[in-house]
Amino acid sequence: MRHCDDETLAAIALGEPAESRDAAHVSECATCAAEVASLRETVAAVSGASGTTLVRPPERVWEAISAEVEAHEGREAGFAGAAGEAGGHAGDGATVLTLDRRGRGSAPGSRRGSSRLFHPWVVAVAAASGIVLGAIGVGVLGPWTEPAATVVAQAELADLATEAAAGEARVERRADGTQVLVVETPYTATDAGALEVWLIDPDVVGMVSLGFLTGERGEFEIPAGYDVDAFPIVDISIEPPDGDPTHSGDSITRGILG
Amino acid sequence: MMGTAMATETAERGDASGDRALDLDFAAGVEGSLEGLYRSASALVYTLALRSLGDASEAEDVTQQTFVAAWRGRDGYDPTRGSARGWVVGIAKRRIADALAARARESRRLEAVKDEPVVAVADPLEREAERIMVRGEVESLGPPRSTIVSLAFFEGRTHEQIAEHLRMPLGTVKSHLRRSLMALRQGLEAADASL
Incomplete structure (x- = not known):
């Protein structure tokens, strides 16, 4: 069957x-x-979750976590792990929400030796997964990057139909203060139409065209007054040569700048 | 740059493979993974604490304690068992329970024998926790799926309305919804498994 x-x-x-x-x-x-x-x-x-919304904590919470973790990093060798924290549970409140089914607790010596050493591969993995770039927000991304440009946001592009990775977009701030969207993607224009690059707001209502992509890499100056925080979605559409300046509705890839 | 972009997805996009990479990085203590996990789970943890404790400053404390404890206790996290997000929510729940228990002890001391069973608040809280988890999973789908699911499930829009609103073919909307449903089930299971 x-x-x-x-x-x-x-x-x-x-x-x-x-x-x-x-x-x-x-x-x-x-x-x-x-x-x-x-x-x-x-x-x-x-x-059933429609009545609930998530609330983001204020940024100071992350700053406090970051500071607390860093303060302890130096004393790691003598640190007894979180066995007490995560394995145990005190108090009769346990009946409310206790979900600890895991016998935990690790001796200090069992901590993976590599966890704090930045072997090149660790850095490479982190960089590849976008985490380091995301964390520091600024990076020099290669020989093609103009020396004075800093990356202020980036987005992985994914094919809308297949979800396969489809290159990346990033916003660079040039020395003169202008912001440029750099797009690198394997798509090429076909008979169906040219590839037009857009920035779109989170509600997918407001959008601005930045121009046409004519190669694997394109640079588009972001018009003054447009802010990638307000228009964080990078969108590439197929535009038939019909003279209609609006978005065709035929998007092939999108990514969220962050 | 194409190479790295093709090889992996960012954790912030929050799709299944990105989450998976984050789980593994976190378990290995990779630099930056705590922030990745924080970006992915802090709204969940904070909202849960806020709804349970009803106090923003206490909720901030619990959120801070939770992520610090998660980082220090990451050796106890087993990525083969479930998602790091679910695991960190488990820690948060214990922290919240401790805070509530401390309160209950305090109020017993103050009010003598007003002995309401603690279990009385368990159910609504647990259901709200579930809803918050669901919201977190929906958010972690990343656009366009998170938007499509929100429009369909939370705002009750029809597939046709969503297609028009997002300027997407109807078939694409439907396909996104189906795949989102599968991803949500998987995500919620992974979160449950590691609680």
């Missing part, structure tokens, strides 16, 4: 009309029926 694929099961759980073949299979197959039931639970959980 051939099972339904995951997307079909998700579609059914979302209440989309199923093809009769799939509907019949799910009604007969315990495995697929259980999958749909489980996905429906997720649907219910997500729907």
